[in-house]
Amino acid sequence: MASDEDAAPWAIDPGDSGSRARWEQGRSRPDSLSVVVAPAAAPLPLRGRAGLSEATLLGLIAIFALSVTFDYINGFHDTANAIATSVSTRALKPEHAIVLSATANFVGALIFGTAVAGTIGSGIVQDSHILANGSMVLGAALIGAIAWNLITWALAIPSSSSHALVGGLIGAAWASAGADAVQWGNFAVKVLVPLVSSPVLGFAIALTLMVVLLNAIGWMNPRHAVAAFRRRRSSAAGIDSGSPDGEEPAEPAPVIGTSPKRINDRFRRLQVLSATYMALSHGSNDAQKTMGIMTLALFSSGAIHDKTVPVWVILLAATAMSLGTAAGGWRIMKTMGQRVVKLDPVHGFAAETTAASIILGASHFGMPVSTTHVISSAIMGVGASDRVHAVHWAVARSIVTAWILTIPCAAAIAAVSYLALHLSSGPVASVLHVFGV
Numbered sequence: 308m309a310s311d312e313d314a315a316p317w318a319i320d321p322g323d324s325g326s327r328a329r330w331e332q333g334r335s336r337p338d339s340l341s342v343v344v345a346p347a348a349a350p351l352p353l354r355g356r357a358g359l360s361e362a363t364l365l366g367l368i369a370i371f372a373l374s375v376t377f378d379y380i381n382g383f384h385d386t387a388n389a390i391a392t393s394v395s396t397r398a399l400k401p402e403h404a405i406v407l408s409a410t411a412n413f414v415g416a417l418i419f420g421t422a423v424a425g426t427i428g429s430g431i432v433q434d435s436h437i438l439a440n441g442s443m444v445l446g447a448a449l450i451g452a453i454a455w456n457l458i459t460w461a462l463a464i465p466s467s468s469s470h471a472l473v474g475g476l477i478g479a480a481w482a483s484a485g486a487d488a489v490q491w492g493n494f495a496v497k498v499l500v501p502l503v504s505s506p507v508l509g510f511a512i513a514l515t516l517m518v519v520l521l522n523a524i525g526w527m528n529p530r531h532a533v534a535a536f537r538r539r540r541s542s543a544a545g546i547d548s549g550s551p552d553g554e555e556p557a558e559p560a561p562v563i564g565t566s567p568k569r570i571n572d573r574f575r576r577l578q579v580l581s582a583t584y585m586a587l588s589h590g591s592n593d594a595q596k597t598m599g600i601m602t603l604a605l606f607s608s609g610a611i612h613d614k615t616v617p618v619w620v621i622l623l624a625a626t627a628m629s630l631g632t633a634a635g636g637w638r639i640m641k642t643m644g645q646r647v648v649k650l651d652p653v654h655g656f657a658a659e660t661t662a663a664s665i666i667l668g669a670s671h672f673g674m675p676v677s678t679t680h681v682i683s684s685a686i687m688g689v690g691a692s693d694r695v696h697a698v699h700w701a702v703a704r705s706i707v708t709a710w711i712l713t714i715p716c717a718a719a720i721a722a723v724s725y726l727a728l729h730l731s732s733g734p735v736a737s738v739l740h741v742f743g744v
Contacts, residue, residue: 363608366442370604373449374597375627380456381468381593382412382631390582392655392686398578407579408586409632415590416598416625421616422673423592427599428614430493430673431473432480434607443728444479445604451475451721459709466709467677471717472596473498478718482725501674505665506684506710513661513688520653521692524570574652581659586632588666589678594628596675650686654693658685680710 359367390404399407432444452468452475459466473494480488601620605611650658662682669676687703 359608359610363442366446367604367608367610370442370445370449371601371623373446373453374601374604375623377449377453377456377468377472377600378594378597378624378627379631379634380453380460381597382409382628383634384456384460384468384631390586392650392658392682393578393582395650396575396578396652396655398575398652398655399582404582405633407583408589409629411583411586412590412594412632413625413629415587416594416628417590417621419587419591419667419670421595421598421621423595423670423675424599424602424616425614426493426497426673426675427472427476427596428603428606428616429599430497431476431490433484433488433490434603442604442608443725443732444483445476445600445607447479447482447721447725447728448472448475449600450724451478451717451719454720454724455713455717459713464705464709466713467679469593469596469675469677470498470502470710470713472600473675474714474717475721477714478721479725481718482722497674501669501676502680502710505669505676506680508665509662509681509684510688510691512665513658513685514692516661517654517657517689517692520657524653571652574656577656578652578659581656581663584663585659585666585682588663588670590625590628591670592666592676593678594624595670597627598624650689654686654689657689658682661685661688677710 390399390401390408393399394401394404449472452471455466455471455474456468477489477494598616598620601624602611602614602616605617605620606614611617659682662678662685665681666676666678683703
């Protein structure tokens with residue numbers, strides 16, 4: 308007979324209430340030599356309304372590749388917006404200016420919100436018209452914007468990357484679903500009104516600021532400051548242009564601290580701040596536009612629930628634009644810095660401060676304005692404060708012509724691109740099917 312020690316641990320003694328309790332406890336835990344296998348966990352679904360098919364994933368990859376390309380081109384295409392004036396007035400060396408602009412563009416894209424991204428993502432085209440065909444529409448829009456940017460860059464014309472993207476969206480959506488696919492009311496308020504008003508404000512405010520600055524420091528023309536000093540000092544001392552005996556009076560000493568060289572040096576230092584301010588505002592507005600495109604692509608494919616811009620999308624857009632800025636845009640920089648008007652440090656400071664303030668205000672209200680339009684008009688304004696003929700109006704006319712043509716030309720390229728993608732979608736789908744995609 309087996310001893311008590313040999314008895315099974317779950318043996319029950321009917322008269323022993325403790326053995327029954329031990330038996331119940333033994334039933335609730337597995338044998339020590341058994342392997343407990345948890346039920347297989349179900350795969351985690353992707354965030355969004357549904358899982359992504361391989362075709363949808365490939366479409367998203369294409370959209371993101373085009374968006375990053377657009378941001379990179381936008382960076383070197385619009386480098387001149389932030390740094391051309393500082394380089395032309397020798398306030399910054401070109402390599403230092405590019406590093407400063409790239410850094411400030413990155414920071415500006417991160418810290419100034421996503422109101423402009425919201426406008427691009429939901430304020431230009433109707434969601435219902437592109438949800439079923441979002442990748443093709445957005446891809447065509449980006450192709451149109453990139454093509455127009457490269458055309459104007461090759462011609463050294465400072466066109467608007469922002470309006471090229473807006474035009475691309477309109478052209479692709481119209482080709483996809485007709486005119487009803489465009490939210491014309493929002494387009495008028497958010498795009499057309501700033502398109503007209505921002506250059507006018509840039510010109511007027513820059514002209515006013517320049518006049519205030521020149522009067523504050525006693526200049527009528529920075530390049531003829533010595534003559535102005537002589538007139539002011541002679542008038543203050545009651546000295547006529549000549550002495551009674553016909554001899555020329557002695558040349559008065561310039562006012563200490565207000566000599567042209569000192570003023571230029573001070574405004575060159577101030578231009579470092581104004582150039583940083585301009586680059587921050589550029590990042591706050593321009594980088595957000597592709598954030599809106601990428602977010603709309605994610606939403607239309609079902610990868611995210613709503614149109615809140617993910618943090619990683621913000622980082623991706625900011626990085627691409629800052630890298631493009633670091634590449635530089637020397638052809639357009641020359642046009643912006645010298646061909647429109649000859650700039651002095653005080654002119655550059657006034658133009659950059661004016662443009663940056665207008666752009667930041669537009670970013671706050673979610674208006675995708677053109678940084679190129681604003682800084683160009685500000686440069687014309689500060690030039691006109693010297694004299695009207697100081698502005699090279701023939702160059703200015705070519706810039707304005709590019710402004711007018713940007714939206715319709717980018718829209719036309721995007722519409723043709725959409726039709727080409729639509730016609731080729733059948734053969735491409737067949738090839739993908741052969742490879743099991």
